[in-house]
Structure formats: structure tokens, C-alpha cells
Amino acid sequence: MPQKVRIALDAMGGDVGASVVIPxxxxxxxxxxxxxxxxxxxxxxxxxxxxxxPAMKAASRVVHTDVAVGMDDKPSQALRRGRRTSSMWLAIDAVKKGEVGVAISAGNTGALVAMARFCLRMLPGIDRPALAALWPTMRGDSVVLDLGATIGGDAHHLIALALMGSAMASVLLDLERPTVGLLNIGVEEMKGHEEIREAAASLRAMSLPQLEYIGFIEGDGIAKGAADVIVTEGFCGNIALKAAEGTARQLAEFLRDAMSRTWRSRLGYLFAKAAFRALREKMDPNKSNGSVLLGLNGIVVKSHGGTDAEGFAYAVDVGYEMVHYDLLTKINQMLNRDGGALAQAQTAQEAVS
Incomplete structure (x- = not known):
């Protein structure tokens, strides 16, 4: 009999909690x-x-706690007040204890990152966690990270993101050797700050068998799907994500207004209704909900706090696939392959500096 995939849910997380999480x-x-x-x-x-x-009830066990992390709580406050007793902490702790393969929460991002890092600890050689998600592009999906787990990062951090993102792409996109690009203000090698240029030189010098580094990618390259994995530090990544989500909603609103302006446009909408429905689904941020918190000694998935039940379902799907296809083992294999990729990165950095 196939082994079950066990998932812990923070049923109190998000803007409305259980009324979205359960359905x-x-x-x-x-x-x-x-x-x-x-x-x-x-x-x-x-x-x-x-x-x-009823099917969900039959497949679930409830652990009661009335302590929930607020969406406005500071990470330090959440750790002090919610540690050991909050629904968020208990879900993460279930991963640590081996009771489940993944914890999923739509709660406070800062608190989730802080609690997950404190409870699960980091993988060897990884300094900080990163949020990674599938990003719909013109040529399919790409993995983009970091989307806001932490801010800033040196060359070592960017190389670690490239390795972990490649592992995630190999799981979700079924790619043997994903292409990797570094998000930058230009594609020329002299562009960008020192850390990103150093990371680029190291990735090129390493010539890793588990990924293909293709160079710098500008902001419009994300939507084009210029690489299977697009790497940036969390500040830029979070801005890019929120800008893309806002643009998708803006375009949907523009289309809605245009299609209802005159009787001719309304008639045209009736003829093209199926096409507009397909476009709306493509642009729906909920379809890409579920960011994986990479770099931890365990798997944690972050859902948008304001998502609906359909969007949360996609986050659960991501968590399921991360466990089913054993993401944690693949990341460890990436980091430790051929004598250790991060050790190679350190050697490459010293050689090019």
C-alpha cells in the first residue's frame, strides 16, 4: 500500500482562517x-x-489550540507569545518531530520565517531561508526566489539560492538540468552590484552538472520565462512579485471596463467569452499560490494570507508535491554532489576575487 503524504495545516492562519483552510x-x-x-x-x-x-474530516486529526499568530504581529512578538502553543508553531513542530512531511500556513510571513528557522534550523552550508514559487511565464512556469523571506545577500547566498531553486525546478518542472539566471539591471557582465557580479563569475567558473547558468536576466525576462530558475535577493524579489500581482489585477479590471463600455463591446465579449475566461485564469494570482520556504531542515509552504479556498488548495498541492517527490533529499543531493556544491562555490569565489 502506498505511503500516505501527511500535511500539517495552520488552521488559524490567514485573513479568515479555518473557513478558507478547510475547504x-x-x-x-x-x-x-x-x-x-x-x-x-x-x-x-x-x-x-x-x-x-466528510472526506476531509475522515482524513484529518485536530489538535486544539486557541493561540493564533496575528497578521500584524512582529516576528519577535510571535516567537515570544506563540512559541510552543500557537497553531503556526505546532504545525512547524510537527515537521520537526517527523509526524508530517510539510507544514502549510497562510499566516504572518515574518513570523512563519522566524518560527521555521528557529524550530527546524538551517541545512548545512545555508545561512538564511528563501521563499520560492512557481511563476507563470510565456513559455511555461519558472521557479523564482527569494520572494521576500530575507533582505539582501552576498554571493554565497545567491549561489545557494541557485542550487535550491534548481532542486525545486527538478521536482516541480521535471527538469534534469534547469537553466538558471540572476535577476539584474542589465544583461552585460559589468552591470549590477558587486555581490551579483561575484555570484555570476562563480557560477560560471563552477560549471555545475546539476544546473546550467545562462547569465543575467532583466526584469522583463521573468515574464518571458528567460530561465527555468530566476534568482534574486528577497527585497527585489518581493517587489517583483507584488508588482506582477498588481499588474494582473489591473489588466483584468481594464478588460472588464472595456468590455462593458458599449453595446458593441458587450456583444464582442459574448463571442469571445471563452477566450477571456482562459485569459482571466492565466492571470489569476491564486493559480500560483504557495511559496516553499527553502534552506530549512524540513519543508514549510507559505500561502497568501488573503487567498480564497481555491487559492489555498493550490498551496496544499505544492506541499503535497514537495513531499511526494522528496524535495528535501534532492536539495541535499544538490548541495553535496561532487564534493559539495557550496564548497565548490567558495573555491570559485576565491579564484575569481
Missing amino acids: GAAASLNRHPDTEFLLFGDQALIEPQLAKH
Whole structure:
């Protein structure tokens, strides 16, 4: 009998908590019936939602806590007040104890990063975690990271992101040797700050068998799908993500206004309704919900806090695939292959400096 994929859910996380988490997880369960859930949160709020989804109820166990991390809590406050007792901490701790393969939360991003780092610790050779997600592009999906787990980063950090992102791309995109590009203000080698130029020189000198470094990529290269993995530090990555999500909503609003302006445009919309529906689905940020917190000794997935049940279901799908295809083992293999990729990076950095 195939082994079950066990997932811990912070049922209190996000803007509305269990009323989105439970139906979202139930939708993912329909796609992945070999899933079991460990739900952490207020039982009085969880049980009525489970009653609406019998299959989800049968596949779940509830662990009660009435302590939830607020969306506005500072990470330090969340660690002090919510450590050991909050639904977010307990979900992450279940990963540490080996009770589940992944924890998923739509809660406060800063608190989630801080708690996950404190509870799970970092993988050897990795200094800081990174948020990585699938980004829809003109040529399919790309993995983009860091989307805001931390700010800034030296060359060593950028190289670690390239390695971890490549491991994620190999899992989700089924690629043997993903292409990798560094996000920069230009494609010329002299462009950008010292850290990114140093990372580029090292990646080129290393010539790793597990990834193909293709050079710098400008901002418009993300949408073009210029590389399978696009690497940047968290400040720029988060701005790029929020700008893309805002642009998608803006274009959808422009289309809606244009199609309802005159009777002719309304008639044209009726003829092209299926095409517009397909476009709307392509541009829907919920379809790409679910960022993986990489670099930890365990798997944690962050969902958008304001997502709906459908969007949360996609985050659960990502968590399922990360466990099913053993992302953590693949990352370790990437980092330790051929004497250790990060050790090679250090040698390459010394050679080019």
C-alpha cells in the first residue's frame, strides 16, 4: 500500500482562517486522495468546517489550540507569545518531530520565517531561508526566489539560492538540468552590484552538472520565462512579485471596463467569452499560490494570507508535491554532489576575487 503524504495545516492562519483552510484542503484532497492532515487550531472553529467536508474530516486529526499568530504581529512578538502553543508553531513542530512531511500556513510571513528557522534550523552550508514559487511565464512556469523571506545577500547566498531553486525546478518542472539566471539591471557582465557580479563569475567558473547558468536576466525576462530558475535577493524579489500581482489585477479590471463600455463591446465579449475566461485564469494570482520556504531542515509552504479556498488548495498541492517527490533529499543531493556544491562555490569565489 502506498505511503500516505501527511500535511500539517495552520488552521488559524490567514485573513479568515479555518473557513478558507478547510475547504481549500478538501479541494486538494480530491486531487490527492493519499493525503492525511493534522490540523492545528481552535476546535470550535474547525469542526463545523470539517462537517461540511466528510472526506476531509475522515482524513484529518485536530489538535486544539486557541493561540493564533496575528497578521500584524512582529516576528519577535510571535516567537515570544506563540512559541510552543500557537497553531503556526505546532504545525512547524510537527515537521520537526517527523509526524508530517510539510507544514502549510497562510499566516504572518515574518513570523512563519522566524518560527521555521528557529524550530527546524538551517541545512548545512545555508545561512538564511528563501521563499520560492512557481511563476507563470510565456513559455511555461519558472521557479523564482527569494520572494521576500530575507533582505539582501552576498554571493554565497545567491549561489545557494541557485542550487535550491534548481532542486525545486527538478521536482516541480521535471527538469534534469534547469537553466538558471540572476535577476539584474542589465544583461552585460559589468552591470549590477558587486555581490551579483561575484555570484555570476562563480557560477560560471563552477560549471555545475546539476544546473546550467545562462547569465543575467532583466526584469522583463521573468515574464518571458528567460530561465527555468530566476534568482534574486528577497527585497527585489518581493517587489517583483507584488508588482506582477498588481499588474494582473489591473489588466483584468481594464478588460472588464472595456468590455462593458458599449453595446458593441458587450456583444464582442459574448463571442469571445471563452477566450477571456482562459485569459482571466492565466492571470489569476491564486493559480500560483504557495511559496516553499527553502534552506530549512524540513519543508514549510507559505500561502497568501488573503487567498480564497481555491487559492489555498493550490498551496496544499505544492506541499503535497514537495513531499511526494522528496524535495528535501534532492536539495541535499544538490548541495553535496561532487564534493559539495557550496564548497565548490567558495573555491570559485576565491579564484575569481
